[in-house]
Amino acid sequence: MRIVFAGTPQFAVPSLEALLAGDHSMVAVYTQPDRPAGRGRRLQASPVKRLALEHRIPVMQPQTLRSEAEIDAFARLRPDLLVVAAYGLILPAGILSIPTVGAINVHASLLPRWRGAAPIQRAILAGDEETGVTIMEVVEALDAGPMLLKKAIPIDPHETAGELHDRLAALGAEALCEALSQLETGKAQAIPQDESEVTYAVKITKEEAGIDWSLPAQTLARAVRAFNPWPVAFTHFDEQVLRIWRAEAIPARSEDIPGTIVEARRNLEVATGEGRLRLLEVQLPGGRRQPAQAFLNAHPCLGCRLR
Numbered sequence: 332m333r334i335v336f337a338g339t340p341q342f343a344v345p346s347l348e349a350l351l352a353g354d355h356s357m358v359a360v361y362t363q364p365d366r367p368a369g370r371g372r373r374l375q376a377s378p379v380k381r382l383a384l385e386h387r388i389p390v391m392q393p394q395t396l397r398s399e400a401e402i403d404a405f406a407r408l409r410p411d412l413l414v415v416a417a418y419g420l421i422l423p424a425g426i427l428s429i430p431t432v433g434a435i436n437v438h439a440s441l442l443p444r445w446r447g448a449a450p451i452q453r454a455i456l457a458g459d460e461e462t463g464v465t466i467m468e469v470v471e472a473l474d475a476g477p478m479l480l481k482k483a484i485p486i487d488p489h490e491t492a493g494e495l496h497d498r499l500a501a502l503g504a505e506a507l508c509e510a511l512s513q514l515e516t517g518k519a520q521a522i523p524q525d526e527s528e529v530t531y532a533v534k535i536t537k538e539e540a541g542i543d544w545s546l547p548a549q550t551l552a553r554a555v556r557a558f559n560p561w562p563v564a565f566t567h568f569d570e571q572v573l574r575i576w577r578a579e580a581i582p583a584r585s586e587d588i589p590g591t592i593v594e595a596r597r598n599l600e601v602a603t604g605e606g607r608l609r610l611l612e613v614q615l616p617g618g619r620r621q622p623a624q625a626f627l628n629a630h631p632c633l634g635c636r637l638r
Contacts, residue, residue, distance in 0.1 A: 332355045332356070332411040332412050332432060332511075332515070333355075333356045333358050333408070333409060333410050333411045333412075334350060334355045334356065334357055334358065334410065334411065334412050334413075334414055335358055335359050335360070335361065335405070335408055335410040335412075335413050335414070335430070336350060336357065336359075336360045336361070336379075336383075336413075336414050336415075336416075337360070337361040337362070337413065337414070337415045337416075337420075337422075338360075338361075338362060338379045338415065338416040338417055338418050339362045339363040339377045339378075339379055339417060339418055339419050340377065340378060340417050340419075341378045341496075341500065342417045342439065342496060342499070342500045342503070343378070343379050343416035343417045343418075343437070343500075344378050344379060344382055344500065345500045345501050345503065345504035346414070346416045346437050346500075346503055346504045346507050347360070347379055347382055347383070347416075348382065348504065349504040349505075349507055349508050350414065350507075351382075351386055351388075353508070353511070355412075355511070357386075357388050358389070358408050358409075358410060359388065359389045359390070359391055359408050359410075360379060360380070360383035360388050360389070360390050360391070361390075361391045361392070361393070361396075361418065361420075362377045362379045362380045362383070362390060362391075362392055362418070363377055363392065363418070363419050363420070364392045364393075364394060365377070365380075380392070391404070393420075395420065396420055396421075396422060396423060396425075397421075397423050397425075399425075402423075402425040402426060402429075405429055406429050410429065410430045410431075411430055411431050411432045412430050412431075412432040412433065412434070412435070412511075412514070413426070413427075413429075413430045413433075413434035413435070414434075414435055414436075414437070414507065415434060415435070415436040415437070415469055416436070416437040416503065416507075417437075417439075421471075422434065422469060422471075423471070424471055427469055427470070427471070432514060433468060433469075434468065434469035435466055435467065435468055435469060435479065435507075435510060435514075436466070436467050436468075436469045436474070436476070437464060437466060437503040437504075437506070437507055438450070438464065438465045438466075438467060438474055439451050439464055439496075439500075439503065440454065440462055440463070440464075440465065440532065441461070441462060441463045441465060441481055441483055442465040442467060442474060442478055442481070443475075443524040443525055443526065443528045443529040443530070444459075444528065444529075444530050445462075445530055445531070445532040446473055446474035446475065446529060446530070446531050446532065447473060447474065447531045447532040447533060447534075448532060448533065448534040448535075449532045449533065449534055449535045450462070450532040451492050451495050451496050451499060452492050452532070452535050452557040452558070453530075453532035453533075453557075454486065454495075454532075455486065455490070455492055455495065455553055455556050455557040456553055456554060456557045457553075458549075458553055459486060460485060460486060461483050461484065461485050461486060462483070462484065462486055462495070462499070463481060463482050463483035463484055463499070463502065464481070464482050464499055464502050464503040464506050465478050465480070465481045465506075466478070466479045466480040466481075466506050466507060466509075466510040467479060467524075468521055475524060476521075476524075477521035477522055477523050477524070478521065478522045478523075478524060479510045479513065479514075479519050479520070479521055479522075480506050480509055480510045480513070480519075481506075482502055482505070482506045484498060484499075484502060489556070489579070490556065491556045491557075491559040491560070491577075492556065492557050492558070492559060493559055535557075535558070535561075535562065536562070537562040539558075539562075540554070540558040540562045540563060540564050540565055541564075541565060541566070542554070542564055542565065542575065542637070544566070544589035544590035544601065544602070544603055544604070544637065544638075545589045545603070545604040546603060546604050546605075547580075547603060547604050547605035547606060548580035548581060548582075548603040548604075548605060548606035548607055548608045549580045549605075549606065551564075551578070551580070551603055551608050552578055552579055552580040552608060555575050555576070555577065555578040556577075559576055559577070563575070563576065563614075564576075564578075566637040566638065567637060567638045568615075568630075568632070568635065568637055569630075569635070571615055571616055572615075572616055573613055573614070573615060573637065574613060574614040574615075575610055575612075575613055576611075576612040576613065576614060576620050577610075577611040578608050578609060578610050578611055578612075579608075579609050579611060580606055580607075580608060580609075581600060581606055581607040581608070581609050582606050582607075583600075583607050584606070585602040585603075585606075587602040588602065588636065589602050589603050589604050590602065590603075590636045590637045590638055591634065591635075591636050591637075592632050592633055592634060592635045592636070592637065593607065593633075594607070594609075594633075595627055595631070595632050595633035596627075596633075597624075598623065598624075599623035599624075599626065599632075601637055609623075610623045610626075613626050
């Protein structure tokens with residue numbers, strides 16, 4: 332098949348690698364325009380663009396796909412199939428109608444649960460015990476297309492969003508290859524999603540990562556995992572932002588005001604609305620990530636309150 336791939340972040344890279352290693356003809360890659368990043372705010376290519384250029388695949392970076400000119404340019408590629416993985420732009424009907432086989436998407440959840448922008452983080456925040464990837468047909472509605480294939484994996488209770496992201500990216504590539512094989516052999520069966528079971532994974536914000544110590548320790552531990560590596564859970568210590576990279580819930584009871592540091596000798600433990608949160612890895616402004624014990628050695632803080 333003549334395949335056009337549309338993707339942008341690191342999540343999409345394993346899927347593109349799998350396509351490049353296969354027998355299909357990769358005619359073009361669509362990805363988001365270069366964005367400023369880093370301290371110097373220099374324009375940087377997306378991970379997908381860098382991989383495509385390494386393999387000398389033509390790269391398209393339109394701001395939108397809704398214009399007649401962009402739809403005509405896509406049609407001239409004569410694609411049999413459009414494969415999408417975390418592209419980031421809405422695909423209009425004019426684009427979706429062009430590939431002769433259709434358009435499929437690699438989505439990082441077990442649809443219809445967690446449609447939307449942040450399925451990995453939302454699954455961890457909700458305490459889901461499993462997640463996975465879904466290969467689905469692309470329709471104009473958000474992640475609402477019929478499903479071709481699903482693969483599930485358990486969520487480790489100590490796993491961060493970054494770690495789960497990497498596992499799901501690899502699983503997505505594996506599922507994509509299976510779905511392509513089914514499409515080639517005519518064995519693919521599209522199953523409609525159950526609309527009564529839909530949940531939405533709204534975009535994560537930096538403000539959401541602020542710790543509310545009145546919540547149970549289990550909830551906060553999930554938040555720390557979900558916001559690692561971005562935007563990173565945070566609180567305030569001695570008028571400074573204290574970022575919390577890793578933590579775990581401790582069932583010990585505490586009568587102290589939530590946010591109070593109740594253990595600062597061998598461990599750094601904070602009272603919450605229910606139980607304690609043991610901080611394992613933290614970071615102050617201008618400093619590096621460090622184990623909680625190193626933080627305690629430099630900052631005596633028993634009885635201090637985090638806000």
